[in-house]
Amino acid sequence: GNSVTQMEGPVTLSEEAFLTINCTYTATGYPSLFWYVQYPGEGLQLLLKATKADDKGSNKGFEATYRKETTSFHLEKGSVQVSDSAVYFCALSDRNNAGNMLTFGGGTRLMVKP
Amino acid sequence: GAVVSQHPSRVICKSGTSVKIECRSLDFQATTMFWYRQFPKQSLMLMATSNEGSKATYEQGVEKDKFLINHASLTLSTLTVTSAHPEDSSFYICSARVPRDREFSGANVLTFGAGSRLTVL
Numbered sequence: 001g002n003s004v005t006q007m008e009g010p011v012t013l014s015e016e017a018f019l020t021i022n023c024t025y026t027a028t029g030y031p032s033l034f035w036y037v038q039y040p041g042e043g044l045q046l047l048l049k050a051t052k053a054d055d056k057g058s059n060k061g062f063e064a065t066y067r068k069e070t071t072s073f074h075l076e077k078g079s080v081q082v083s084d085s086a087v088y089f090c091a092l093s094d095r096n097n098a099g100n101m102l103t104f105g106g107g108t109r110l111m112v113k114p
Numbered sequence: 115g116a117v118v119s120q121h122p123s124r125v126i127c128k129s130g131t132s133v134k135i136e137c138r139s140l141d142f143q144a145t146t147m148f149w150y151r152q153f154p155k156q157s158l159m160l161m162a163t164s165n166e167g168s169k170a171t172y173e174q175g176v177e178k179d180k181f182l183i184n185h186a187s188l189t190l191s192t193l194t195v196t197s198a199h200p201e202d203s204s205f206y207i208c209s210a211r212v213p214r215d216r217e218f219s220g221a222n223v224l225t226f227g228a229g230s231r232l233t234v235l
Binding site: 036042043044045046089102104106107 | 120148157158160207209224225226227228229
């Protein structure tokens, strides 16, 4: 079956530090990969996505590259801000799964201190 | 565009009562919606897939009689937590598949409601 593994948090960084949140996956087909963000007290928002190998998703300074050879989709940002404090979820959608469901990782809480 | 509205955002109820949570697609039709439960350590669990005009498909381990799902129209799915108990306290999130003409490119993308925090006393 499909699975997504994320690094456990919390990740605590100072403002302007470099961020990496690791994500690896297992899938039977050719999945699309996503990062979702959940700000305090809110629901999930799509942050970025990639649909095929070597694609790079980017948004709001965050980037992630679909690496098929390492089955990874690590999230990076060069300089984090306090407003980036949130929980980040890596997820995949397997195109062989007609239900369009997402398989989520466990989430990683990021705390950015001023 | 492609907004999902969830209501209520917070609800507190007494043990033994039932609580209904609504999930509406505001500007598109959603034949399929999904209900997730978020546990205290931030993991998300898919509870069920809600299909318009038919019975919901529940994930293994989810009690059908406890969590009633009704998808009566193309824009509304409801989750009813029946005879709620303190262990049902959680954050419930719904989502719907974004129509292809609303995606910003390519693959299947889900849009999520803001979630409903249920506290059972």
